Amino acid sequence: MSIRLTVVSAVVVTAAAFSVFGFAYPGRGALARGDQETSHAQTAARGQIDLKRLLSADKHPGDWLTTGRDIGKGHYSPLKQINKDTVGRLGFAWDYDTHTDRGLEATPIVVDGVMYTSGSAGKAYALDAKTGKELWGFDPKNDLRVNRQACCDEVNRGVAVWKGKVYVAAFDGRLFALDAATGAVVWQADTVINKKVGYTSTGAPEVAGKVVVIGNAGAEYDARGYVSAYDLETGKLVWRFFTVPGDPSKPYENPELEVAARTWDPKSRWDMGGGGTVWDAMAYDSELNLFYFGTGNGTFFDQSRRSPAGGDNFFIASILAVNADTGRLVWHYQEVPGDQWDFDAVQPFILTDLKIGGKNRKVLMQASKTGFFYILDRKTGAVLSAEKYVPVTWADHVDLKTGRPVEAEGARNYRNSSNGSNFISPSPMGGHNWNPMSYDPQTGLVYIPAIENAHDALFAGKSYLRAWDPIHSKIVWNIPMSDWWDRPGVLSTAGGLVFQGTGTGHFCVYDAETGEKLKDIDVGTTIIAAPMSYIIDGVQYVAVMAAWGGGGWSFAHPASAAYQRGNEGRIIAFKLDGGATPKPDLLPPIQPIPQPPPLTASAETVRQGTAIFAAHCSGCHVNQPRTGAPDLRRMSPESHDAFHQIVLGGALQSAGMPPWQGVLSPEEVDAIHAYLISISWDAYNKQQAAPKN
Ligand code: CA
Numbered sequence: 001m002s003i004r005l006t007v008v009s010a011v012v013v014t015a016a017a018f019s020v021f022g023f024a025y026p027g028r029g030a031l032a033r034g035d036q037e038t039s040h041a042q043t044a045a046r047g048q049i050d051l052k053r054l055l056s057a058d059k060h061p062g063d064w065l066t067t068g069r070d071i072g073k074g075h076y077s078p079l080k081q082i083n084k085d086t087v088g089r090l091g092f093a094w095d096y097d098t099h100t101d102r103g104l105e106a107t108p109i110v111v112d113g114v115m116y117t118s119g120s121a122g123k124a125y126a127l128d129a130k131t132g133k134e135l136w137g138f139d140p141k142n143d144l145r146v147n148r149q150a151c152c153d154e155v156n157r158g159v160a161v162w163k164g165k166v167y168v169a170a171f172d173g174r175l176f177a178l179d180a181a182t183g184a185v186v187w188q189a190d191t192v193i194n195k196k197v198g199y200t201s202t203g204a205p206e207v208a209g210k211v212v213v214i215g216n217a218g219a220e221y222d223a224r225g226y227v228s229a230y231d232l233e234t235g236k237l238v239w240r241f242f243t244v245p246g247d248p249s250k251p252y253e254n255p256e257l258e259v260a261a262r263t264w265d266p267k268s269r270w271d272m273g274g275g276g277t278v279w280d281a282m283a284y285d286s287e288l289n290l291f292y293f294g295t296g297n298g299t300f301f302d303q304s305r306r307s308p309a310g311g312d313n314f315f316i317a318s319i320l321a322v323n324a325d326t327g328r329l330v331w332h333y334q335e336v337p338g339d340q341w342d343f344d345a346v347q348p349f350i351l352t353d354l355k356i357g358g359k360n361r362k363v364l365m366q367a368s369k370t371g372f373f374y375i376l377d378r379k380t381g382a383v384l385s386a387e388k389y390v391p392v393t394w395a396d397h398v399d400l401k402t403g404r405p406v407e408a409e410g411a412r413n414y415r416n417s418s419n420g421s422n423f424i425s426p427s428p429m430g431g432h433n434w435n436p437m438s439y440d441p442q443t444g445l446v447y448i449p450a451i452e453n454a455h456d457a458l459f460a461g462k463s464y465l466r467a468w469d470p471i472h473s474k475i476v477w478n479i480p481m482s483d484w485w486d487r488p489g490v491l492s493t494a495g496g497l498v499f500q501g502t503g504t505g506h507f508c509v510y511d512a513e514t515g516e517k518l519k520d521i522d523v524g525t526t527i528i529a530a531p532m533s534y535i536i537d538g539v540q541y542v543a544v545m546a547a548w549g550g551g552g553w554s555f556a557h558p559a560s561a562a563y564q565r566g567n568e569g570r571i572i573a574f575k576l577d578g579g580a581t582p583k584p585d586l587l588p589p590i591q592p593i594p595q596p597p598p599l600t601a602s603a604e605t606v607r608q609g610t611a612i613f614a615a616h617c618s619g620c621h622v623n624q625p626r627t628g629a630p631d632l633r634r635m636s637p638e639s640h641d642a643f644h645q646i647v648l649g650g651a652l653q654s655a656g657m658p659p660w661q662g663v664l665s666p667e668e669v670d671a672i673h674a675y676l677i678s679i680s681w682d683a684y685n686k687q688q689a690a691p692k693n
Contacts, residue, residue: 045112046126047161047180051286061494062535067107067158067204068436069532072351073283075107075438076492077533081540082576083495087509087519091578093541094132098125098569102628102656103528103549106158106204107436107489108571110534110543116161116180117545119569121154121656122170122201126183129543130536132573136183140170144650144658150200151220151619153553153628154656157280157434158204160212162232169201169214175228177212177235187235191216191228197273199223206282208291208324211238215278219296219344225276225316227293229327239327243295243315244274256315256329265309272306275299276316280346280434281366284324288379291324292364294346301342301428303412312337317345319366319374321381331381333403335370340412341394341455342428343369350439350446354471356384365470367437367448369430370405372398375470387473389466390431390452394424414455424455429551433487436530439470440492443512446470447498449487463487465500467515477515485557489530491542501527501544505561505583507574523572524583526562543573554620554628563626590625593633593684597640601674609675612668616660623679629656633680643673 049065057063057070061078068075082090098104100120108117115129124138142154150171160167165186166178173192176185191214192199198221205214211229219225225243230236242253245261247270252258268274281294298316300306307313317336322329335345350365354375364378371392375385386398394414395405414424429451437448445467453461461484467476481487486503493499497518498510503526509519526548533542547569548562556563565584572581601609613621620629635643645651647669650659660669 046114047111047116047164047166049111049161050163055286063112064108064110064532064534066109066160068348068350071284071286073348074350074352074441075436075490075530075532076440078494079533079535079540080493080495081535082493082533082542083497084511084518086576087495087497089576090509090519090521090542090574091576092521092581093573093575093578095573095582096125096127096132096134096571098123098545098547098571100547100569101567102547102569103153103155103553104545104547104569105155105434105529105550106545107530107532108543108545109159109161110532111161113536114180115543115571116159116166117571118156118159118168118204119545120156120549122156122168122176124159124166124168124176124178124183125571126166126180127571129534129541129573132571138168138176138178138183140168140172140174140176142170142172144172144653144656145662150198151217152202152551153549155202155549156204157202160205160207162207162212165232167205167207167212169203169205171200171202173199173201173216175201175205175212175214175230175235177232189228189230189235189237193226197221197223203278203280203282206284206291207232208284209286209289211324213282213291213293215282215293217277217279217296218273219275219277219279219299222271222273222299223275223277224273225278225295227278227282229324241320241322241327241329243276243278243318243320244298244313246270246274254327260314263312263314265307265311267309268307269300269305272299274306274313274316276318278346279344281349283349283351283364285351285362285378289324290321290330290378292319292321292349292378294319294344294349294366296344296346297342298339301340303338303340307338310338313339317343319345319349319364319376319381321378333376333381333383335368335372335374335405337404341424343430345369347430347432347434348436350437351378352439352441356471365439365446367432367446367450367468369426369432370395371426371431372405373446373468373470373473385470385473389448389468389475390450391425392431393454425453426451427453427455427457427461429453429461429484433551435487435528436489438490438492438498438530440498440512442494442496443467443492444469444471445476445512447490447492447512449490449500451484451487453484459484465490465498465510465515467498467512479510479515479517482559483557485552485555485560488528491531491533493533499531499542501529501531501546503528503548503557503560505565507531507544507572507581521574521581522583523581524561524565525570525572526560526567539575541573541575543571545569545571549628554622556627587626591634593680593687594636596635596677596680596684597637599674599677599681601670601677605671605674606678608668609671609673612664613672613675616664617672632676633683635676635680640673644669647672
């Protein structure tokens with residue numbers, strides 16, 4: 001592992017230095033390694049997943065064909081070489097350096113011996129899944145002028161592989177189809193309809209019949225939600241479904257919006273986009289030809305600012321089913337009418353069949369941000385069950401006749417409530433977020449990375465690996481995690497095991513029936529993604545992507561491996577009788593704050609800079625050591641000199657720092673700089689005054 005550099009303090013701003021942060025493709029010989037490929041990875045047969053193969057996934061359990069393995073995305077493997085008796089022998093097989101230091105959230109796909117996955121900002125990788133050797137790498141070269149605003153890090157939650165192509169969404173909203181054999185771009189489509197709006201793409205594309213579908217994030221800003229479906233072969237737009245109405249003076253883009261518009265105040269803040277973005281959960285049922293997706297919160301969060309007269313505000317915080325060929329709505333279920341609490345309904349879906357009330361039902365399951373575990377009839381959208389899997393105070397229960405939540409007294413006006421805002425549970429982080437849960441058909445349990453917390457008491461919250469019985473709506477076992485922020489994705493297997501990493505850098509295996517911990521491997525890298533499993537040449541592997549990031553990225557907890565050992569991203573694979581897992585070195589001690597340049601600006605300029613920094617910069621730069629973005633109190637003299645080139649000119653774009661030209665004026669950048677010099681002096685003087693040991 002190489003030492004992670006702190007961008008601004010350690011790097012002289014020259015173009016040559018930037019490659020240490022991003023990909024250096026094609027300099028790494030991305031496409032030049034064909035001669036080294038193994039027999040497991042025959043070029044001609046790369047990525048050959050079709051519907052027939054996907055539907056017979058259980059007959060070929062050695063593959064992992066979608067981010068959730070099969071079409072139902074249960075995040076469950078039928079493999080059992082690694083089982084309760086053998087798991088004690090689990091050890092390191094290989095690792096692969098993703099050459100990134102941002103969050104890694106994807107679950108890889110493995111087909112015919114090749115692993116395909118995505119990393120920060122929509123980079124993509126193809127590896128020999130037996131050795132971790134890179135076959136090709138892809139960098140979408142994001143245009144960060146498109147997406148300066150992103151709530152939750154430059155992440156990506158996976159690829160789709162279909163008939164020789166790998167589909168991946170770039171952070172700036174472009175969807176790519178790559179040749180699975182070479183990584184070459186077959187086609188690309190720009191999914192962003194308005195470049196002035198804070199759209200990004202972070203989800204995994206979903207193949208649904210003849211199309212590949214992708215949504216966008218941005219409801220924390222001013223985005224209007226939609227999903228776009230493209231022809232798998234040509235990249236031509238086939239249909240687009242807007243999730244919320246637009247400016248009422250313009251025609252409705254899809255007929256469903258005429259109905260939706262009746263649930264909004266005509267005087268809604270249409271300029272703010274409305275929200276309802278489709279930033280994660282999608283699934284496809286080939287039998288019903290239905291494409292399912294979840295929508296995010298409304299914009300603003302506060303309904304009185306968004307749609308002052310109230311209303312349900314279709315289709316925010318909802319699960320929708322559309323015909324995969326036409327994009328026309330078949331059913332919808334709104335979890336949170338008139339959402340007030342940032343309760344996105346986008347947590348991953350699992351499609352399966354369950355026996356409920358003596359009847360076999362085709363269901364869609366979701367452990368929603370709302371704190372309710374929903375089981376919907378996926379043919380009709382009827383709510384079969386909605387029970388609390390974490391403490392929930394915003395609603396008493398969900399009325400199964402109407403599907404509507406029965407809101408608690410005062411929940412909507414919680415900020416004025418005598419109980420205070422802490423009265424609302426879950427928090428905007430949700431009872432569960434994007435981190436995949438897993439459904440084990442052997443135990444009948446769903447393993448949820450669950451979060452218990454309240455609206456403004458996030459740091460007092462707690463996370464658990466929670467085994468949930470969806471039929472009897474009860475917790476069967478429960479493992480406390482290190483802290484509220486520690487809630488990685490989950491894998492269960494027919495070996496009777498549940499696999500989950502930790503933010504503190506451990507890879508743990510539990511007994512699926514009892515929750516007893518059977519194995520704990522200290523890997524020294526923070527894990528937030530879900531593990532997956534596959535077989536090659538008779539050897540079962542479990543692999544996971546590892547790096548801290550996502551929501552809360554800018555606050556690396558001191559207990560996290562990222563804080564102690566840095567955040568070099570890697571993919572780690574394990575097998576029976578493997579070796580010891582190499583750990584990144586501990587970071588060197590935090591260096592003193594260097595003497596800042598003289599503060600020449602007026603107090604008024606510093607005051608202006610404080611406000612501009614809070615509005616545009618503080619989401620990433622929290623100005624503490626070893627947090628996500630650099631501590632700007634520690635800027636080197638070179639970085640101070642190059643401040644305009646970095647902030648306006650995009651000199652550090654490859655490290656994830658967007659160019660702000662056209663948004664911030666040079667005077668505003670000077671004000672930000674003055675503010676930073678001011679806080680640097682405060683910290684420097686405090687440091688110099690402290691007693692020396
Ligand atoms: Ca949200």
